[in-house]
Amino acid sequence: MPDQRVLPPESRGDEDENLLRGVTVIDLGQIYNAPYATLLLAQAGAKVIKVEPPGGERNRKRAKWNLNGAGYPFEMMNANKLGVTLNLKIPEGRELLLDMAARADVLVENFRSGVMDRLGLGPSTLHRTNKSLVYASSSGFGKDSGYGTLAAMDVTIQAMSGAMDATGFEGDPPVKSGAAIADFFAGVHLFGGIVTALVRRERTGAGAVVDVAMMDAILPSMAPVLGAAFARHQVVVRSGNESITKAYAPYNMYATTSGHVVVAIRTDDEWQALATCLRAARIQVPGGLEGVESRLERLREVDELVEKWTKSRTTEEILAAANDGHVPCVPVRHLADVVGDPYFRRRGLLVDCDLPGLGQLPILRSPIRVGDDGRVRLRLAPKLGEHNRDVYVNWLGRSPEELHALQRAGVV
């Protein structure tokens, strides 16, 4: 059946320059964490075979309900992957996976710790038939963690890592990041671990067991919070939109008549540019505010000065003046404006595609941009089991009859 989904025409990069060309990845990932790693792998040129249970992975099931736009993330997380179905709960299914792992370069999973071992598909088993396999696992706390089998979700890792404690306004309770930062930090590090192991394998032939924890992956981004906590020898209180390390001023969010802007002054040159802007708006700038230390000492006064400028003007007026004066100032944008931003189209991060039932959808491409046009050609997310024949017959060498039997037996 021809694919009715419409991809816009695009220039095709030189496939020889796809960085991970020739790498085959078995992807057991679900939801966001591991699927993000394999999305990046696929869009760097690796052949990623997404293995789903016969009913589809959890993100695809959510998509079926399509409640409140739940259908979109699946399409965006799974572009450029091949899709097969496989039932790992029955022995024939596990056998098929062992066969696939024996021929693959990488296997990726983000099941709860211990699941793969219980299925008899743990790294030591897989390494017996393919010693150079890069086995990549992402979990909440890592293998052999003191947390045992404690379940991990994005929100619980945000809670336990201190990320929530560091977010919000003073006097208010902690609040989580609106974005799923724990999941995606794990995914982007999982990719890093996998390809780091592949680089070594090119030189030595050695496989590896990549062991990325959501908790580990979020902690480095807490470095400014840690610096601030120890510098002041106290528990960090949430600092709203101020500079967490108290390194810059004015550096905050300011209300305008139509929304909010961020003004982020980090150098004296930038301060001079802002002061010029303020004076042009007939706001008197007192002396003695040169040097970030003096501005930090008079933080409230400095914030009030900027607020005086922004609060009687629209965001557009502020941005126009800031832009003319080279002041680092941006609008606090709503996601609808971000998603529609032509910047992402020109940059190539988003490609608008027509999908039946979903309409026009901005499909995500890898943020890892190579040269001017080193990207793989975009393919949309696979339909459930779309590539069963390609993978099981053409790649794995099962006969069409065998595939048929496997389908009848509910293996695929």
Place this chain on the structure above:
Amino acid sequence: MSDVRSHAGHEEFCLPLEGYRFLEVGTSEGTCYVGFLAALAGASVCRVEMPGGEGGLGPPHNEAVALELGLLNVNKRSIVLDLVGDKGRTVFLDLVGQADVVFGDFGPRMDALGLAPETLFAAKPELVCGSLTPAGRTGELPELTSAELAIQAYVGLMSVTGFPSNPPVQVGPAVAAFFSGAHLYDGIVSGLFHRERTGRGCIIDIAMLDSLYPALMSNIGLVLGGPFNPTPREGNRNAGQACAPYNMYETSTGYVALRVSRDEHWQALVGLFETDHIGVPPGLESMADRVASVDLVDEIVGAWTRRRSTTEACAAIDAAGVPCGPVRTIGEVVQDPHLRTRGIVVDRSHAGGLPIGLQTPLRFYGETPPPLGDAPSPSEHDFDVLGEWLGVSPEDVAELRATSVLRGPDVH
């Protein structure tokens, strides 16, 4: 390099990036993080600091930032080189000639110095060259500031973070910096893999905006899937209104975060409530019911959690099989013994530095990452690096210092 052909037997692994030379340019947190990951994967990483820094940000001027950079610059070496003068640029180009990877803040300042990635790559086609800028090297938004707060505002993250009754708020962890750093690391190791196979290098062009966008996946689905929601912040509730209960709940000692993603989870919680004689009215059995009555559901859960400490509440909820975690302060995170067992947090006794260090999240099971060294002081390795990489004699290094091509230690 040691012989590592024994794969998963763990007899002897070399560090994955052993033998590669990385040249780090710039002072942004994202750039520092790339070098951190590379150094702890075994690469030889040399920071090239410029007097004044990229964008004039200069060396850290406060204790919090200095402590933060101390976490991120471990296991690197440092030289401070005047890239404005011809002599300094020649030294830099000589170092690039001996490097496998050069990466960092390739913004307008490096362009003006004639050191754009395109220039370096043209002169050395086997070079892997990694650029990290706010909006990429395609010139779409040339004046966008790299300030963490501004990137979070511009990509829409702030608009979805915080309580509905509050203005937007930044995420405490430096997510813009660390997502872009992690993506750049990913691109660089992909480039090294490709080079191992083809002998050719590449340019990796990372934009902070692009790197942060994917983590907003769920929120983006909401924007695309329904009428625009003018107050998109949901505090600690599920943004997609797909799960309930999903929130942070007050306990007698703090807060606990929990997430019910299946009806069985709710049944398990109801069991806990009943032993506490907390009544649960009928009609909350399905996820849709609970989402529709989310205020009531949160009230019931809160009534139960408030009667116990965070530790007690977490233990009971976890035992019931429901994903949960304590909302920890940064002080509690730092003291967590499990993070020490895992080896991600390491106790240190370094005068003037933090009492803890962070290890790399890129973990390989059964292998030991290199021990954490100290962050270099600026210029500490002028003699070592110029001697080892370029064969420059100590006398000539001293001469370069005397003529301020190398800034030497005195300036700092």
